[in-house]
Amino acid sequence: METPKPTLQPQVIVAMKGHPGTGKSTIAAAIATALRCPLIDKDDIRDATLSLSSTATSSALNDLSYAAMWRVASTQLRTGLSVVLDSPLSQRGHLDSVLRIAGGSHRVVIVECRPSDEAEWRRRVEMRGSEGHKPATWRDMELLLEGYGGCTEYDVGETLIEFMLML
Structure with a gap:
């Protein structure tokens, strides 16, 4: 008698979206724990580049952090993990x-x-203070949002599931 092959479930990419201090990391950790899958935090990668701050721009280091996150995620998906x-x-x-x-x-x-x-x-942002490269004050947050130039507002598309979580 032949042993049935296990049915592989399609992997899921859960991507958090939102400004610093809105609860993304707390919710991401809870989701990763519930799904029993890797949590890949861009901030962990970005904080690991802080020693390069004197030789590279903040923008370049942020781009590097995203590139590393995409690479690690791709590897995890190839191994069958969400x-x-x-x-x-x-x-x-x-x-x-x-x-x-x-x-x-x-x-x-x-x-x-x-x-x-x-x-x-605002209380959450200011309570956390200076953590690596994150905004340490409300003014830092305002400057970050100005730098985004509104590019955080985009349609994620009809084929995606979007959950909106409010503080």
Whole structure:
């Protein structure tokens, strides 16, 4: 009698989206734990590049951090694991990278965290203080948002599942 082959479930890419201080990392950790899959945090990679800050621009190091995150995610998917990606996903190009990695054979779930209470959001940002490269003050957050130039607002598409989580 032949042993039946296990049915492989399609891997899922859960990609977090939202500004710093909106709860992305907390929710990402809970999802990764529940799914029993790797959590790949762009901030971990970015913080590992802090020693390069004197030789490279912040933008270049951020781009490097995303590139490394996409690479690690691709490797995990090739080994049959789902992944949770914790990053702001602040540009449409970042979503395009997630979709490229999915390649039509992996499901993509976008979990967007948006602040509904600006005072609470501000408290969270300022409470955390200086952690690596993250905004340490509300003014730092305002400057970051100005730098985004509105590029955080984009349609994730009809083929994706999007969850909106509010503070």
